[in-house]
Amino acid sequence: MLEFLINPKIITLIIFILTYLGLIFFPKKRLVFAGAGAILIIIFGIINFSEIFSVIDWNILLMIFGTSGLVILFSESKMPAFLGEKLIEKAPNFQWAIVFLSLLSGFISAFLENVSTLLILAPVALSIAKKLKVSPVPLLITIAISSNLQGAATLIGDPTSIMLGSYANLNFLEFFFLNGKPGIFFAVEIGALASALIIYFLFRKEKQPIKTDEFTKVTDFFPTILILLMILSLICVSFIKEKPSLTNGLICLIFFVIGIIRDLIVKKDFSFNKILKNLNCETLALLFFIFIIIGAVVKVGIVSDIASILVSLGKGKIFLLYSIIVWGSVLASAFIDNIPYVATMLPVISSLTAKLGISPYLFYFGLLSGATLGGNITPIGASTNITALNILKKEGYTVSFKEFAKYSVPLTLAAVTSGYLFIWFVWS
Numbered sequence: 001m002l003e004f005l006i007n008p009k010i011i012t013l014i015i016f017i018l019t020y021l022g023l024i025f026f027p028k029k030r031l032v033f034a035g036a037g038a039i040l041i042i043i044f045g046i047i048n049f050s051e052i053f054s055v056i057d058w059n060i061l062l063m064i065f066g067t068s069g070l071v072i073l074f075s076e077s078k079m080p081a082f083l084g085e086k087l088i089e090k091a092p093n094f095q096w097a098i099v100f101l102s103l104l105s106g107f108i109s110a111f112l113e114n115v116s117t118l119l120i121l122a123p124v125a126l127s128i129a130k131k132l133k134v135s136p137v138p139l140l141i142t143i144a145i146s147s148n149l150q151g152a153a154t155l156i157g158d159p160t161s162i163m164l165g166s167y168a169n170l171n172f173l174e175f176f177f178l179n180g181k182p183g184i185f186f187a188v189e190i191g192a193l194a195s196a197l198i199i200y201f202l203f204r205k206e207k208q209p210i211k212t213d214e215f216t217k218v219t220d221f222f223p224t225i226l227i228l229l230m231i232l233s234l235i236c237v238s239f240i241k242e243k244p245s246l247t248n249g250l251i252c253l254i255f256f257v258i259g260i261i262r263d264l265i266v267k268k269d270f271s272f273n274k275i276l277k278n279l280n281c282e283t284l285a286l287l288f289f290i291f292i293i294i295g296a297v298v299k300v301g302i303v304s305d306i307a308s309i310l311v312s313l314g315k316g317k318i319f320l321l322y323s324i325i326v327w328g329s330v331l332a333s334a335f336i337d338n339i340p341y342v343a344t345m346l347p348v349i350s351s352l353t354a355k356l357g358i359s360p361y362l363f364y365f366g367l368l369s370g371a372t373l374g375g376n377i378t379p380i381g382a383s384t385n386i387t388a389l390n391i392l393k394k395e396g397y398t399v400s401f402k403e404f405a406k407y408s409v410p411l412t413l414a415a416v417t418s419g420y421l422f423i424w425f426v427w428s
Contacts, residue, residue: 008046009300015040016297023340031282034289034340046296055295061284062249063162069256070230071112073223073263075120081216085124094132094206098142099199101125105143106150106192110157110185111231114384117147122391132208137397141407142199144388145376149195149415152372153188156234156252159283160342164368165248167346168360172234184365187422191373191415198414202407223259230255283339290340298347306348308355318358318428322366325349326420329370330412334377342371362427369419376412379404 015037022033041047047055087104091097101121109117121143129136151158155165155172164170170178176185233251237243313324325345332341345367353360375382379389379401385408389399 008044009302011044012041012046012296012300013302015044016293016302019293020340031286031289034286034293038289038292041292041296046300047292051295052292056288056291057163057166059166059246059249060159060162061287062246063156063166063252064159064284064287066249066252066254066256067112067156067230070223070227070252070259071120073256073259074112074227077220077223078216078218079221079224081120081124082218085216088124088128088210091210094128094134094208094210095200095203097128097210098139098203098206099196101139102142102146102199103192103196105146106153109147110150110153110188111227112157114147114151114158114382115387118144118384118387118391122388126391126395128210132210134206134208135397136395137392137399137403138203138407140388140392141385141399141404142411144382144384145408145411146192146195146199148376148382148384149373149411150188150192152368153185155248156231158372159287159339160368160372163339163342163346164364167350168364171237171239172231173239178361181426184368184423187365187369187419187426190422191369191419194414194418195411198410202410222262226255226259287339287343290343294343294347297344306351318356318362319424321352321356322362322424322428323420325363326366326370326416329367330374330377330416333371333374333382338371338375338382342367345371359427362423365423365427366420369423370416373412373416373419376408376415377405378408 019033019037022036023030026033042049042052083104087100088097091100101124105117105121108120112120118140122140125139125143126136129139152161154175155161155170161175165172165175175183177183230252233255234248237247237251240247313321329338329341329345332338346364349360349363349367353363376385379385379399385404389404392399
């Protein structure tokens with residue numbers, strides 16, 4: 001019995017399960033549970049101090065840090081609000097304004113972090129609601145969901161996309177076209193169009209005209225230029241096959257540093273505390289700890305065991321395995337954060353496809369679409385949803401699970417189903 005308990009695989013599995021239970025049932029303390037799990041992994045010697053550096057994907061952390069920082073500068077420039085107002089100006093009524101805002105939210109989140117996208121567009125949505133004297137609840141919910149829907153479209157749109165790109169060694173352009181086939185970008189966009197049709201139907205009675213009297217004045221075009229140059233740089237280096245592993249992360253970091261230096265020179269009241277306060281530091285710390293735990297799970301062979309179980313469940317039938325991965329990811333991400341989930345499943349899929357002797361991209365793309373879109377179903381399934389409800393609470397609106405599900409369930413099912421079918425027919 002003692003030998004069983006001190007078995008490294010058993011110890012790692014217990015720590016892994018307890019950590020995940022903490023993430024599920026205590027989402028506000030997820031950093032505490034992830035940190036405790038990582039420390040226990042080190043204390044029990046599953047991962048040695050000398051191995052910590054190698055199991056952490058520093059490229060992912062640098063990319064998230066750099067892009068999050070640029071988003072803060074971009075948001076302060078007022079450019080996103082200006083774009084939103086210009087788009088609404090073209091809307092004939094409130095129904096189309098919601099559709100346009102949702103599409104804009106999705107487009108921005110394909111290149112910027114989802115929570116940042118919501119924070120950028122929330123003031124625009126609240127302003128519209130106040131002008132028309134209507135509830136801002138459906139507006140903010142649809143914007144939040146739409147930002148989550150398209151986060152997986154590009155390499156830099158979501159932490160999970162960054163994780164997949166780094167793990168599978170995919171460059172920026174390969175999210176669009178890979179091995180001569182349409183990439184996950186098109187699956188996500190088809191899902192976005194399907195969800196836009198649902199939004200149009202849900203708000204079919206909202207025909208109030210909208211008049212935009214004043215436009216937000218853009219205070220600084222430099223952050224917009226930096227973001228465009230960062231995206232262009234990521235595209236250019238994607239053509240370099242043998243490049244250092246930290247290339248993409250350093251590019252994002254360098255452009256953020258340029259933005260900081262420029263603000264220090266131009267704005268005398270620049271505050272580092274403001275940057276640190278708005279940076280997604282919790283996500284960075286969470287990933288740091290999760291990488292250590294996943295490193296241990298891989299090292300002791302649990303990932304290979306999970307892959308073997310999936311093979312036996314699927315009985316070698318690729319479509320059944322693909323369906324399990326997609327819809328299992330939707331279900332899992334509806335209740336737990338998709339970052340640790342994707343971090344866990346990437347090595348599982350790598351091992352699974354190796355056992356089956358097939359290309360991993362069908363399952364990679366299925367995982368990313370299911371895990372990214374599935375978080376929309378519940379209010380706690382994605383950080384963007386939680387943020388949207390917090391904003392509404394400050395405005396005096398309490399959103400029930402039923403009211404949230406009224407919008408989240410049809411939008412998510414439309415997006416997931418269309419993407420699920422597209423990925424299968426293209427990549428099977």
